[in-house]
Amino acid sequence: MRSEFLKKVSVLVAAGAMAACGGGDSGGGDPGGDAGGGEAPAAAQVDPATVGTISGTINFAGDSPAPTAIDMSAEADCAAGYGPDGPMSNNVIAANGRLANVFVHLTGVSGGPAPSGSVQLDQENCRYMPHVLGVQVGQNIEITNSDDLLHNINASPTENRGFNISQPRAGITSNQSFPLAEVMVPVRCDVHGWMQAYIGVVDHPYFGVSGPDGSFTIPNVPAGTYTAEAWHEAYGAMSGSVTVTAGGTATLSFDYSSDMAGAHVPLGEPLVIRHGEHGIEVHRGAQD
Amino acid sequence: MRSGTLLKTIATFLLVGAAGLVAQENENGRVLYDRWCAECHGAEGLGDGSAAASMLPRPRTFSQARYQVRTTGSGQLPTDDDLMHVLNVGLPGTTMPGWPNLSDQQKRDVIEYIKSFSRFFAAGPAPEPLDFGSDPGGGPEALAAGAQAYLTLECEACHGAAGRGNGTSAPTLEDWRGFPIRAADLTEAWALNGGSSVNDIHTRVLTGLDGTPMPAAIDAMNSGVVSPDEVWQLAHYVASMGPRERPRLREVVRVERASEGLPQDGSDEAWGDIEAFFFPLAGQVIEVPRNFAPTVDGIWVEGVHDGSEMAFRVQWNDPSRSPDSEWDEWQAKILATMDLDGFEAPALDSTGAVTVRWPDAIRLQFPFEVPDGAERPYFLGGTTRQPVYLWTWSSNDGVGEGRGRGYGSVEPLPGELQGTAEWQDGRWTLYLRRPIAAGADGLTFSEGVPIPVAFSAWDGSSGETDKRAGVSSWYYVLLEQEPSNAVVVTPLIAILLTGAFGLVLVRRAQGRARA
Numbered sequence: 001m002r003s004e005f006l007k008k009v010s011v012l013v014a015a016g017a018m019a020a021c022g023g024g025d026s027g028g029g030d031p032g033g034d035a036g037g038g039e040a041p042a043a044a045q046v047d048p049a050t051v052g053t054i055s056g057t058i059n060f061a062g063d064s065p066a067p068t069a070i071d072m073s074a075e076a077d078c079a080a081g082y083g084p085d086g087p088m089s090n091n092v093i094a095a096n097g098r099l100a101n102v103f104v105h106l107t108g109v110s111g112g113p114a115p116s117g118s119v120q121l122d123q124e125n126c127r128y129m130p131h132v133l134g135v136q137v138g139q140n141i142e143i144t145n146s147d148d149l150l151h152n153i154n155a156s157p158t159e160n161r162g163f164n165i166s167q168p169r170a171g172i173t174s175n176q177s178f179p180l181a182e183v184m185v186p187v188r189c190d191v192h193g194w195m196q197a198y199i200g201v202v203d204h205p206y207f208g209v210s211g212p213d214g215s216f217t218i219p220n221v222p223a224g225t226y227t228a229e230a231w232h233e234a235y236g237a238m239s240g241s242v243t244v245t246a247g248g249t250a251t252l253s254f255d256y257s258s259d260m261a262g263a264h265v266p267l268g269e270p271l272v273i274r275h276g277e278h279g280i281e282v283h284r285g286a287q288d
Numbered sequence: 289m290r291s292g293t294l295l296k297t298i299a300t301f302l303l304v305g306a307a308g309l310v311a312q313e314n315e316n317g318r319v320l321y322d323r324w325c326a327e328c329h330g331a332e333g334l335g336d337g338s339a340a341a342s343m344l345p346r347p348r349t350f351s352q353a354r355y356q357v358r359t360t361g362s363g364q365l366p367t368d369d370d371l372m373h374v375l376n377v378g379l380p381g382t383t384m385p386g387w388p389n390l391s392d393q394q395k396r397d398v399i400e401y402i403k404s405f406s407r408f409f410a411a412g413p414a415p416e417p418l419d420f421g422s423d424p425g426g427g428p429e430a431l432a433a434g435a436q437a438y439l440t441l442e443c444e445a446c447h448g449a450a451g452r453g454n455g456t457s458a459p460t461l462e463d464w465r466g467f468p469i470r471a472a473d474l475t476e477a478w479a480l481n482g483g484s485s486v487n488d489i490h491t492r493v494l495t496g497l498d499g500t501p502m503p504a505a506i507d508a509m510n511s512g513v514v515s516p517d518e519v520w521q522l523a524h525y526v527a528s529m530g531p532r533e534r535p536r537l538r539e540v541v542r543v544e545r546a547s548e549g550l551p552q553d554g555s556d557e558a559w560g561d562i563e564a565f566f567f568p569l570a571g572q573v574i575e576v577p578r579n580f581a582p583t584v585d586g587i588w589v590e591g592v593h594d595g596s597e598m599a600f601r602v603q604w605n606d607p608s609r610s611p612d613s614e615w616d617e618w619q620a621k622i623l624a625t626m627d628l629d630g631f632e633a634p635a636l637d638s639t640g641a642v643t644v645r646w647p648d649a650i651r652l653q654f655p656f657e658v659p660d661g662a663e664r665p666y667f668l669g670g671t672t673r674q675p676v677y678l679w680t681w682s683s684n685d686g687v688g689e690g691r692g693r694g695y696g697s698v699e700p701l702p703g704e705l706q707g708t709a710e711w712q713d714g715r716w717t718l719y720l721r722r723p724i725a726a727g728a729d730g731l732t733f734s735e736g737v738p739i740p741v742a743f744s745a746w747d748g749s750s751g752e753t754d755k756r757a758g759v760s761s762w763y764y765v766l767l768e769q770e771p772s773n774a775v776v777v778t779p780l781i782a783i784l785l786t787g788a789f790g791l792v793l794v795r796r797a798q799g800r801a802r803a
Contacts, residue, residue: 074456150442152503155363156464158352161408163363164496166503168441174507190501191445193460193617 046220052244054218054252058210058230060099062258065092065234070194072126078147078192081125090131091196092234098214099232099256101132103184103200104207106218106226107239111204114139118175121187121197123151123167128187128197132233134207135199137181143167143174150191157185158267160201183231184267198233221250230254236263317401320394325402328383333405335465341627342580343383345500346467350405354464354499357482359417362496362504365408367415371399381472381479418506420491424517426524434525437518441493441505443526446471451529452714454607457501459618459749464499468621471501473605473714475530479585484532490523535566535586540738541765543591543598550592550599554710554719559601564588569745569758574668575695577631582758583607583747587650593724593767598733600720602650609711610683610748611645619645623751631756646748648711649682650718653692653742654731664740667762669695677731679705681718683748689730696754701729724767738764 068089072079079087093100114136122129124146135141143153145167153174154164159182165174178185178201189195200207206226208216225243235256242252322331328343330336333350340347348355357374358366375395378386387395403409424430438444446461448454451474463469477484482492496504509519544562551558568586571579587604608615620642623633634644654677655665669692670676678690678698689703704727709718726732733739743760746752 150445152501154464154501154503161363161365162354162464162498164498164501164503165362165507166441166496166505168505168508169511169513172507172511172513190461190503191442191457193457 048247050246051220051222052246052248052250054206054208054221054228054242054244054250056104056208056210056216056218056228056252056254058099058102058104058214058216058232059253059255060094060097060214060257061255064094065258065261068092070126072192072194075126075149075192077149078126087125087127089194090127090129093212094256094258095212098210098212099235100210100212100214101232102210102214102216102254102256103132103134103198103231104210104216104218104228104252104254105134105183105200105202106204106206106221106228106242108227109204109206111136111206114177115205118142120144121153121199122146123153123189123195126151126189126192126195128189128195130209131196132184132198132209133200134209135178135201136205137201137203138177138179141176141199143176145170145172151189151195152191153187154190155185155187155199157182157201160185183229184233186267196233200231228252230256231266232256233265234263235260236265314397314400314404316394317397317399317404320390320398321401324387324390325398333402339383341625342578342629344467344581344622344626345382345463345469346465347384348499349465350402352464352499353403353406353408356497356500356502357492358415358495358498359420359491360415360495361418361506363498365412365415367417368396368399371402372396375399377483379481380483381476381481384481418494420487420494421516421520423486423490423520423523426486426521426528430521430524431528433518434521434523434528437514437522438525440514440518441508441522443522446501447474448607448714450713450715451475451526452605452607454714458607459615461501462621463501467625468618469500470607473607474526475605476585477527477530477532478534484527486520486523486527489526490520493519493522534568537568538565539763541565541589541591541741541763543593543600543765543767545768545770546592546594550594550597550721551601551719553708554601554717558592559590562590562592562601564590564601564603567743567760567763569743569760572668572695572744572755572757572759575755577629577755579629579752579756579758581626582745583750583752584745584758587743587745587760589743591765591767593733593735595724595735595770597721597723598767600652602652602718602720603715604650604745605715606648606711606745606747607714608648608747608749610648612749613645615749616642616645619749619751626751628751628756631751631754633751646746646751646753647682647684648716648748649680649744649746650716651681651744652679652720653677653744654679655740656691656729656731658731658734658737658739664762667742668759669693669697677701677729679720679722681707681709681720682746683709683711687718687720691729695757703727703730733765733767735767736769738766741765 070087070089072087118140119133119135121133121141121143145151148170150168152164152166155162159180160178163176181203182201184198184200187197187199206218206221208218210216221244223244223246227239228242229237229239231237238254240252240254242250244250326337328337328339328347335347335349353365355366358370360366372395375387378384444455446455446457453471453473455471458471461469461471472480482488494504494506496502508514509516566586566588569582569584571582573580584604584606587602590601592599620636637643656677665674665676672693676692678692680690681687687705687707689701689705690698691701692698705722707718707720709716724733740762742762745758
């Protein structure tokens with residue numbers, strides 16, 4: 001009885017943490033907002049007296065890039081799911097001085113085993129929902145197809161093994177996970193060249209994804225000073241520092257700008273084993 | 289946190305140490321690899337050898353251990369047997385040959401060395417093949433069910449309705465490194481890199497081809513969209529889409545004498561009774577700019593005559609009906625990533641769009657005179673002293689006749705050659721017709737005498753123009769005589785001898801060009 005009770009309590013705490021995190025993403029709650037980390041995981045047991053919250057903002061200076069129309073004429077069923085403006089890309093969303101789809105995670109921290117809940121990645125009207133998501137090492141990613149047509153989900157990580165699975169009908173589900181941390185794992189649909197998603201894999205629950213209003217929330221962070229890294233597919237990566245106090249809310253902001261378009265965007269860091277003249281050396285770095 | 293980092297560091301040391309041990313023990317593998325593999329795959333297994341940029345698809349990057357031909361699940365490592373199979377037979381349709389010159393032990397050494405480029409082999413458990421079940425068998429009903437599965441799994445999105453690699457998504461396909469890659473032409477099963485048997489195809493459908501857009505259909509099967517039997521039937525259907533083996537090369541197009549009238553166009557049912565002859569094309573690699581990866585790898589030729597006129601039907605597979613703006617992205621990627629050997633690709637405009645779209649084209653080449661014996665003009669477009677007589681066709685300009693004095697030089701000639709072409713489902717059908725007797729300039733064909741012919745083809749959407757072509761060596765057309773064909777026996781022997789000689793010459797020239 002006692003152990004069952006404890007289990008229930010810990011589940012409730014975990015559920016509460018998830019709800020809190022979902023609340024953090026609620027800024028991105030409108031249907032056009034595609035950013036978000038899904039059900040962001042939380043450590044199994046959290047003592048509220050030792051943790052705080054990171055409340056962050058991704059600023060964007062300069063001219064916002066114009067929304068990009070997608071030519072979906074080849075898939076009328078998908079195109080029909082959009083309003084009079086037609087299908088628009090959800091990849092790069094910058095408006096009102098804020099930038100969406102930025103993956104933020106703490107570095108140099110580890111956070112216990114992956115939660116049992118799955119992170120969702122959906123394919124809806126020939127776009128990935130969400131476009132950027134975070135997941136813990138070993139955590140299940142439930143990939144579903146809401147479109148009644150062929151998608152393939154082609155993940156090309158470099159630290160982890162990839163996969164490339166077809167889902168030719170609505171309702172098919174594939175379950176995948178990554179055993180190693182990797183920021184980010186690119187995912188694409190080769191049938192629809194415009195479909196791209198990015199999965200940030202970290203070995204702790206301290207991450208978030210900015211919504212259309214540029215905000216993100218990372219709850220239940222143990223008190224301490226951390227380095228946080230931000231990643232965006234078009235404007236690159238940057239890092240910052242944040243100090244979390246128990247019971248407090250720390251603010252963290254990253255300043256992106258239109259000048260950073262075309263920046264180097266790190267994608268994983270493949271470990272290359274080189275066979276040099278003097279035996280083997282390990283070389284880290286982009287290989288292509 | 290610190291202890292985590294420390295653990296990682298220790299683990300890395302252990303890993304590298306173990307790999308170092310393997311490498312020391314595998315000096316044989318290294319020597320063989322450096323000698324035979326590094327030119328394409330790169331000294332460090334990064335798929336970036338000196339010849340890599342002239343290849344489509346690109347050579348494998350061993351450091352990532354993404355292998356196309358496996359018996360293991362999507363994203364899994366291949367088994368040693370999988371790798372041994374590829375070393376034994378190569379990857380058809382690519383530049384990867386089989387290695388019969390290596391002993392089994394040497395191949396095992398190479399495999400160990402290749403595996404040492406990637407940390408994945410050392411890190412994980414030994415990969416296990418999937419359970420592929422058993423083939424319920426072929427037959428007409430199985431083929432019909434397989435055709436349905438082809439639709440259900442939407443194979444046509446990339447491979448096209450007829451399987452010629454011309455699906456809607458084909459122009460945008462790229463491999464995991466961003467290099468352009470073709471959807472396989474399923475009607476040329478002999479060029480499927482994983483093999484042409486029903487078993488091979490079934491395995492590829494369920495495992496996918498890692499590193500390429502070809503996904504694994506295993507989740508679709510496990511969720512009941514198609515049954516395990518239907519996946520086997522799909523494999524039977526795909527294997528039935530074209531000849532399993534590369535068509536036998538027969539040197540001579542026998543131009544039959546028509547019993548009643550010539551076919552009126554390329555779709556005339558009369559062609560059904562006429563034998564088709566297959567001729568392989570290879571990249572033009574003699575003159576700069578060379579083309580190492582031509583789109584068109586072979587053409588089919590049929591001919592018939594009635595004593596005063598002759599008609600030919602020439603067919604070849606080309607997934608793009610050039611010029612076609614749908615293939616702009618493909619063309620731009622080809623020109624940006626392939627070794628163009630000095631070909632100056634036209635610049636893109638400010639929006640990144642292509643500014644030039646080339647047509648598809650084909651050329652039939654003859655001498656101006658029926659040769660006396662084995663002497664023929666230079667096979668690659670003739671020379672100033674010994675020009676060639678050309679039948680030309682392009683999707684922009686239709687048919688014409690010309691005089692060639694070297695490859696790339698065509699002086700138009702007036703003539704009576706007529707022709708029409710139609711592109712359907714990834715295949716061009718060109719109908720040609722001309723009086724047997726030429727006008728002022730051109731070749732008058734003679735019945736019963738073998739007449740040299742050579743072929744060239746261009747796929748405009750892959751940036752093929754001018755010398756960037758697919759070419760053949762000399763072959764022959766032979767207009768059948770009315771009563772008896774006993775007269776042709778001696779010339780046929782001569783043909784076979786000179787044909788073999790020509791082939792050796794071309795191979796040598798190609799070998800030199802590559803070296």
